[in-house]
Amino acid sequence: MFCKKSTLFTILAAMLYFTFAGSVQAQDMAQRGNVENLIRGNSVIITAPLRASGVMGSPYFTDAWLAADIHLNNGQVLEDVRSRYNIWSDAIEVVHRADTLQLSEVLVRGFTFIMPGGNEISFQNRIGVMPGEFGRNAYLQVLHSGEQAGVYKRHSRVIREAQQGASGFGFVERHDSLEPREMLLFKDENGEFHRVRLNRRNVLRLFGDHSNAIRDYARQNNLDFSSERDFVRLVQHYNTLL
Numbered sequence: 001m002f003c004k005k006s007t008l009f010t011i012l013a014a015m016l017y018f019t020f021a022g023s024v025q026a027q028d029m030a031q032r033g034n035v036e037n038l039i040r041g042n043s044v045i046i047t048a049p050l051r052a053s054g055v056m057g058s059p060y061f062t063d064a065w066l067a068a069d070i071h072l073n074n075g076q077v078l079e080d081v082r083s084r085y086n087i088w089s090d091a092i093e094v095v096h097r098a099d100t101l102q103l104s105e106v107l108v109r110g111f112t113f114i115m116p117g118g119n120e121i122s123f124q125n126r127i128g129v130m131p132g133e134f135g136r137n138a139y140l141q142v143l144h145s146g147e148q149a150g151v152y153k154r155h156s157r158v159i160r161e162a163q164q165g166a167s168g169f170g171f172v173e174r175h176d177s178l179e180p181r182e183m184l185l186f187k188d189e190n191g192e193f194h195r196v197r198l199n200r201r202n203v204l205r206l207f208g209d210h211s212n213a214i215r216d217y218a219r220q221n222n223l224d225f226s227s228e229r230d231f232v233r234l235v236q237h238y239n240t241l242l
Contacts, residue, residue, distance in 0.1 A: 057178030059088035059157055062113075065095065071109045083111065085123065088157045088178065090138050092123075105138040124152070140185065144232045146239035148189040151196075151232050156181045184228060186235065189242055200225040203234065210241050 061084065068083035070092065082095045091102045092111055110124040123139040140152040157178045184196040186206050194206060203225045204211040217223070217237050223230040 055159065055176045055178055057157075059086050059178060061085040061087055061155060066113045066115065068092070068111045068113050070094075070103075070111045072107060073109045080114075083113070085111075085113075085139070087155045087180075092139075110139075110142075126152075143228075144235055146236065148242045149235050149238050150187040151235050152185040152187060152193070154183040154185060156183075184231070196231065198226045198228065198231060203231060207234075207238055210238060213241055214238060 063084070065082045065084055067080045070078045070081055070083065072078070084093050085091075086093050086102065089102060091105060092108060093100050093102050095101075105125060108125060110122065112120050112122040114120055122142040124142050124145075125138055126140050140154055143151040143153055158181055160177050160179050162176050184198065186194045186196050188194065188206070196203070196206070204215055207214045214234055214237065218225065218230070218234060221233070223233060225231070
């Protein structure tokens, strides 16, 4: 009886192993297929990352490779692709075999990272939507996307040049460094983007004829005009007034 149970357990274990292994292999193959479809004719192999040139600091939104759902301009959505956002190059990067590939912004409409813990962070391609004064940045982080008004954030990196000099212990070598910059943006009901300066006067000015209602809502809910999170709440309320 013991031998029969042992044999049955061995068979079940083997079946579970091969089922699990097959499932993992299928997922890996599906991801590779997604990447193949994504990069065909529209990618650049990164051969010299910025950090390799002696510049200190990270060019990435986060250094970790994260699962991302990538939305293409042709309407296709590729799920769970290992990716990271290179803010310096303003491009999303994916892993493909032994290479890191940088995808053309012409191909990508936007992407959503699945962060550790399940939180999602989305970016939208602004090309064709927000031309001009905000430079070449292609992607904006979506903080709130309402039916009419929304809140977005532009991330960028600037190089701060090192100041060479000497100390009491001799010449000190310093390196250029990457410094993060952020710009908060408000998209009004006409689709126009405005830079947000988080103070009472500038925030209320964004809401035009509804500024009094927004001021009252802020007072009733004890909201801080210098808080990014509270500004998002104000825009959410603004959408209910339109």
